[in-house]
Amino acid sequence: RPRVLSGIQPTSGSFHLGNYLGAVRQWVALQETHDAFYMVVDLHAITIPQDPAELRAATRLAAAQLLAAGVDPERCTLFVQSHVAEHTQLAWVMNCLTGFGEASRMTQFKDKSAKQGAEATTVGLFTYPVLQVADILLYQADQVPVGEDQRQHIELTRDVAERFNGRFGQTFTVPAPYILKDAAKIYDLQDPAIKMSKSASSPKGIINLLDEPKASAKKIKSAVTDTGTEIRYDPQGKPGISNLLVIHSALTGTTVPELEEKFAGQLYGALKTELAGIVADWVTPFRERTQEFLADPAELDALLAKGAAKAREVAAASLATAYDRVGLLPPR
Numbered sequence: 001r002p003r004v005l006s007g008i009q010p011t012s013g014s015f016h017l018g019n020y021l022g023a024v025r026q027w028v029a030l031q032e033t034h035d036a037f038y039m040v041v042d043l044h045a046i047t048i049p050q051d052p053a054e055l056r057a058a059t060r061l062a063a064a065q066l067l068a069a070g071v072d073p074e075r076c077t078l079f080v081q082s083h084v085a086e087h088t089q090l091a092w093v094m095n096c097l098t099g100f101g102e103a104s105r106m107t108q109f110k111d112k113s114a115k116q117g118a119e120a121t122t123v124g125l126f127t128y129p130v131l132q133v134a135d136i137l138l139y140q141a142d143q144v145p146v147g148e149d150q151r152q153h154i155e156l157t158r159d160v161a162e163r164f165n166g167r168f169g170q171t172f173t174v175p176a177p178y179i180l181k182d183a184a185k186i187y188d189l190q191d192p193a194i195k196m197s198k199s200a201s202s203p204k205g206i207i208n209l210l211d212e213p214k215a216s217a218k219k220i221k222s223a224v225t226d227t228g229t230e231i232r233y234d235p236q237g238k239p240g241i242s243n244l245l246v247i248h249s250a251l252t253g254t255t256v257p258e259l260e261e262k263f264a265g266q267l268y269g270a271l272k273t274e275l276a277g278i279v280a281d282w283v284t285p286f287r288e289r290t291q292e293f294l295a296d297p298a299e300l301d302a303l304l305a306k307g308a309a310k311a312r313e314v315a316a317a318s319l320a321t322a323y324d325r326v327g328l329l330p331p332r
């Protein structure tokens with residue numbers, strides 16, 4: 001079985017619709033056909049300041065949401081990044097193989113650091129993509145299911161893996177991004193020029209999966225649409241309507257052309273009303289299931305401990321090989 005690995009930050013509390021459609025939905029599908037490793041990346045979260053108690057709660061909440069979405073610990077390895085120390089250990093080696101200029105070109109870093117200012121930006125945020133490189137390479141992942149915004153980090157991972165292999169001999173699998181065309185980028189409902197995101201979207205622009213279903217339905221209904229009336233997929237001319245068509249298609253499995261045909265001759269309101277109902281119907285059981293998994297934190301923690309033990313086996317072997325190849329003297 002080919003191997004996949006991916007991660008999601010716990011920071012946001014609730015996952016949003018972009019996280020689900022861009023990434024988590026693919027995770028659920030891939031666990032059937034791949035040897036899958038999925039993790040909550042709490043170490044990535046602390047690259048920006050976090051309240052300790054909130055971070056701990058958010059990490060459990062993220063795991064509960066993954067389970068509610070259908071990530072199944074019987075079919076994959078689900079764990080918390082900080083439970084497997086090898087991530088930070090390999091990250092150091094990878095830091096020493098990554099160029100300063102190369103890291104400086106990461107657009108997510110440039111965006112976030114520009115917003116925060118140089119003094120508030122941590123070195124951790126700068127080296128965040130290199131920790132992600134280590135995450136992926138430790139598991140010898142063949143593919144990495146993510147949304148479009150992570151493509152550059154996967155490219156970096158490929159470059160660093162090839163560099164390591166070139167310098168020290170074949171050690172790491174060079175991973176490919178697994179980015180589905182259809183839902184790789186879900187846009188903000190109020191500003192379809194930007195992606196739906198916790199940090200950039202206004203509250204009305206983002207569908208948080210744990211919000212009241214009624215509130216989410218209302219946000220869909222008041223999504224910004226374009227001039228004109230025709231319901232047609234045209235990301236340039238009709239970015240708002242196209243985004244709604246993509247979301248509808250991803251949640252229902254109806255293709256976009258089928259939707260165009262179905263809504264031919266109807267006004268934007270018809271699509272919005274139907275999609276509002278679909279989103280509300282989807283989030284209702286999701287919220288309930290998340291609460292069920294959260295209700296028993298001891299069981300949740302036990303399940304994550306099991307996942308970490310499985311992950312550690314793979315990670316430890318990769319790290320030992322990498323340390324050896326680099327020439328670090330093994331302890332006696």
Ligand code: TYM
Binds near residue numbers: 010
């Ligand atoms: P994060 O936590 O920001 O996002 C989790 C996943 O959601 C996807 N995503 C989207 N997809 C479509 N449309 C959107 N609007 C949208 N917003 C977010 C992201 O692409 C991502 O797949 N650095 C990563 C976490 C990470 C990781 C890894 C991923 C750490 N180590 C190793 C893969 C492999 C991040 O911050 O994702």
